[in-house]
Amino acid sequence: MHTMSWEEILELLDQGEGQSVEFEKTIPSEDDIAREFVAFSNADGGKIIYGLDDKNKHLVGIENRSDLSDWLEDIGKKRCSPLVSPTISLIEKADKQIAVITIPEGDDKPYRCDEICYVRDGNVSRPAKENEVKELTNPWSGKGLNKRQIRAMQMIAEHGNVSNREYREAFSVSHKTAHIELTMLVDKRLVLTEGAGRSTRYILPLSPDE
Numbered sequence: 001m002h003t004m005s006w007e008e009i010l011e012l013l014d015q016g017e018g019q020s021v022e023f024e025k026t027i028p029s030e031d032d033i034a035r036e037f038v039a040f041s042n043a044d045g046g047k048i049i050y051g052l053d054d055k056n057k058h059l060v061g062i063e064n065r066s067d068l069s070d071w072l073e074d075i076g077k078k079r080c081s082p083l084v085s086p087t088i089s090l091i092e093k094a095d096k097q098i099a100v101i102t103i104p105e106g107d108d109k110p111y112r113c114d115e116i117c118y119v120r121d122g123n124v125s126r127p128a129k130e131n132e133v134k135e136l137t138n139p140w141s142g143k144g145l146n147k148r149q150i151r152a153m154q155m156i157a158e159h160g161n162v163s164n165r166e167y168r169e170a171f172s173v174s175h176k177t178a179h180i181e182l183t184m185l186v187d188k189r190l191v192l193t194e195g196a197g198r199s200t201r202y203i204l205p206l207s208p209d210e
Contacts, residue, residue, distance in 0.1 A: 003089045004100050012047065013057055017123035020046030023054035027062050027099070033072065034079035034113035039125030041084050041106035042118065042136055051098030061096025068099060082108045107147050110136040143188060148173070149181050152202075156191060161201040 012021050020043070022036060027050050040046045051062040065071070069088040076084040087102040110117045110133050117128040117136065128136065140153045148171045155170065156162050167178040182202050185191045191202045 004091060006091065006093055009049065009052070009091065009098070009100070012049065013052065013054055017054060019120050019122060020044060022046070022048045022123070022125075023052050024048065024050045025053045025060045026050065027065075027068075030075055030079065031114075033075050035118050035125050037076055037080050037084040037086060037103055038111040038113045039118040039120045040103035041080070041111040042109050042128070043105065043120040045103050045105035046120070048101040048103065049098060050101070051096065059093060059096055059098070062099055064097060072099075072101060079113050081112050082106070084111060107150070108141050109138060140190065143190070145185075145188075146181070149185060152182070152185070153190060156202060156204050161194065161203040163199075163201050165198075 013023075015021065017023055020040070022040075027033075028036075036048055040048070051060050052058070053060050062068075068090070072086055072088055076086050084103060084106070087104075089100050089102075091098050091100060110128070112118075117133045118125050119128045119132055119136070138150060140150050145153070148167075151170070152162055152167055155166070162182075164175060164178045164182060167173070167182060168175060171178075173181075182191070185202065186193060189205070192205050194201045194203050
């Protein structure tokens with residue numbers, strides 16, 4: 001696991017807060033943490049850094065808590081739905097400690113805490129508007145698909161079809177893996193096949209109103 005170097009932290013400080021970076025001088029409340037976790041999961045992921053004052057670029061440091069990682073992971077599990085799995089790294093500098101929490105982009109959006117869906121809007125996390133929740137909601141989530149298959153469904157929706165070769169190239173998987181995962185989409189009746197052999201294309205079934 002890559003632990004961020006102090007130089008990388010300073011680069012983030014220079015870049016300032018934004019869509020994928022959040023600074024907190026101290027460790028926030030559980031509610032605030034859960035909100036940020038959810039907002040970053042609904043966006044493209046990002047980093048939350050505790051113990052730095054980004055306004056005057058000051059190293060404040062956080063109180064030393066041996067259970068910090070467990071506590072944060074617990075918030076991701078218990079307060080976020082679906083659960084969020086943060087990666088936590090603690091960095092020591094000048095006898096002070098800061099925590100860098102990396103939140104991956106979620107596979108199963110929309111994420112919520114206390115039933116509310118939060119999104120990143122520049123450098124703030126705010127409740128999503130109804131149309132934003134719709135945009136986040138993946139029509140293929142909850143169907144037992146992996147990340148590649150969900151992405152492939154999006155590709156088919158965008159381009160009209162996908163072939164085994166395009167699947168292999170997009171995801172760097174073997175012919176066999178591509179075949180198994182695409183066949184699974186056919187079995188689940190999410191896609192239809194057109195053509196045969198090497199020229200097989202996978203297409204979306206026509207919806208009833210077409």
